[in-house]
Amino acid sequence: MSQYDQGSYKPSGFGGFSFFPPVIKNLLIINGAVFFLMMLMQNIIFRGVPAERVIIHYFALMPIESGNFQIWQLVTYQFLHGGFSHILFNMFALWMFGVEIENSWGSKKFLTFYLISGIGAGLLHMFLSPILTGMGAPTIGASGSVYGIMIAFAMMFPERLVYIYFLIPVKAKYLITFLIVMEFMLVDSASSGVAHLAHLGGALVGFLFIMFDKNTNVTFKTMFKKKRPNPFEQPYYNSTNSNPTYKKTNDKVQDASFYDVIDDRDITQEEIDKILDKISKYGYVGLSEKEKKVLFEASKRMK
Numbered sequence: 001m002s003q004y005d006q007g008s009y010k011p012s013g014f015g016g017f018s019f020f021p022p023v024i025k026n027l028l029i030i031n032g033a034v035f036f037l038m039m040l041m042q043n044i045i046f047r048g049v050p051a052e053r054v055i056i057h058y059f060a061l062m063p064i065e066s067g068n069f070q071i072w073q074l075v076t077y078q079f080l081h082g083g084f085s086h087i088l089f090n091m092f093a094l095w096m097f098g099v100e101i102e103n104s105w106g107s108k109k110f111l112t113f114y115l116i117s118g119i120g121a122g123l124l125h126m127f128l129s130p131i132l133t134g135m136g137a138p139t140i141g142a143s144g145s146v147y148g149i150m151i152a153f154a155m156m157f158p159e160r161l162v163y164i165y166f167l168i169p170v171k172a173k174y175l176i177t178f179l180i181v182m183e184f185m186l187v188d189s190a191s192s193g194v195a196h197l198a199h200l201g202g203a204l205v206g207f208l209f210i211m212f213d214k215n216t217n218v219t220f221k222t223m224f225k226k227k228r229p230n231p232f233e234q235p236y237y238n239s240t241n242s243n244p245t246y247k248k249t250n251d252k253v254q255d256a257s258f259y260d261v262i263d264d265r266d267i268t269q270e271e272i273d274k275i276l277d278k279i280s281k282y283g284y285v286g287l288s289e290k291e292k293k294v295l296f297e298a299s300k301r302m303k
Contacts, residue, residue, distance in 0.1 A: 020095070021102040023111045028091055031142065034079045035087050056080070060138035061122050065130065078118040080140035090142045096162075097146075097153040104156065105216075113209055117148025117202045124201030132187060132197065144198040147183075148206030150176050155210050155218045267298045 020028070041051035061077035062068040081087035102110040121144020153160070158173035183199045210216055275291050287295070 021099060021107060021110075023102055023107045023114070024095060024098050027094060027114070027142075031079055031081070031087060031091055035081050038080065056138055056140070060140045061126065062138050063130065064126055069126075074119045074122045075115060077122060077138075077140050078115070078142045078145055081142070082140055086141060090146050093146045094142065094149060098149045101149060101152055101156065113148065113152065113206070114145045116209065117205045118142065118145035120205030121145065121147070121198040121200075121202035124204070125195050125198035129195070129197050139195050139198060141195070141198075143195070144202030147180075147199045147202035148209070150179070151203045151206040152210055155207070155220055156216070158219065267294055272298055 038052055038055065041055060044051040046054050057068065058070070059073060059076040060080055061073045062070070081090065098110070098114075101113075105113070122139070125139055125144075154172045154176035158171065160172045161169040162172050162175050163169055164175070180200070180203055183196045183203070186194070187196045187200070210218060211221065271294060275287065275295050278287060278291070
């Protein structure tokens with residue numbers, strides 16, 4: 001992602017993938033074709049200005065305060081690039097990190113994720129950049145979408161090795177975390193011409209998409225899951241703690257014994273509900289002998 005005419009990137013790794021799924025193949029073709037068209041437009045004058053500038057005016061992401069912002073720019077800016085190194089890094093990273101994600105998710109979901117990451121990147125940049133950096137130039141590039149892809153790769157394949165400059169192996173989770181941290185540190189570097197807030201916006205949207213997507217299971221999600229009590233652990237109380245502590249019983253659960261209940265008193269539904277609640281919390285082995293007898297008698301009468 002860059003401010004127009006100043007973006008500069010270098011590819012930073014190699015993923016070892018050797019084929020192109022449909023969406024990535026088409027994204028590479030479209031971005032390449034648009035870049036080639038932009039180069040041709042530099043030599044065409046339209047109403048006294050290079051035609052390239054006309055395309056930027058209508059399809060780059062324009063600052064809201066400029067009065068030239070249009071809603072479609074949140075999508076179209078993702079397909080414009082400011083230089084060869086800019087498009088080279090973005091397309092290389094898209095291929096390197098995106099192939100395995102598209103193969104895992106399918107093309108439709110991958111394309112949705114790609115575009116949403118880019119839109120989120122554009123929105124964050126538009127609203128926060130004037131406040132934090134004072135930058136108001138047109139923004140172009142697919143870097144926001146690519147950072148969304150990168151964060152998804154780090155979450156889905158954290159242990160996968162990425163070879164920096166084809167030589168140095170680094171785990172994806174470390175490399176991409178380092179890149180995100182660097183973006184935070186460079187946010188206020190207004191003179192660089194790079195839209196670091198857009199990079200962070202794409203990464204944030206990608207992260208949230210993964211976290212809320214029920215069909216994508218990643219290790220990071222398990223950190224937020226509440227541990228459920230084991231129904232096969234028996235509660236007991238100690239002298240210093242009134243709360244039940246759990247100790248494991250034998251791996252094999254013993255069948256309930258049969259009891260002859262002597263008294264013919266009525267067993268109320270309230271009693272049964274309390275016993276069932278206790279089973280749900282502590283398991284059958286947590287019941288007292290009396291409670292087991294009551295439960296057995298109630299079952300026998302129902303039959």
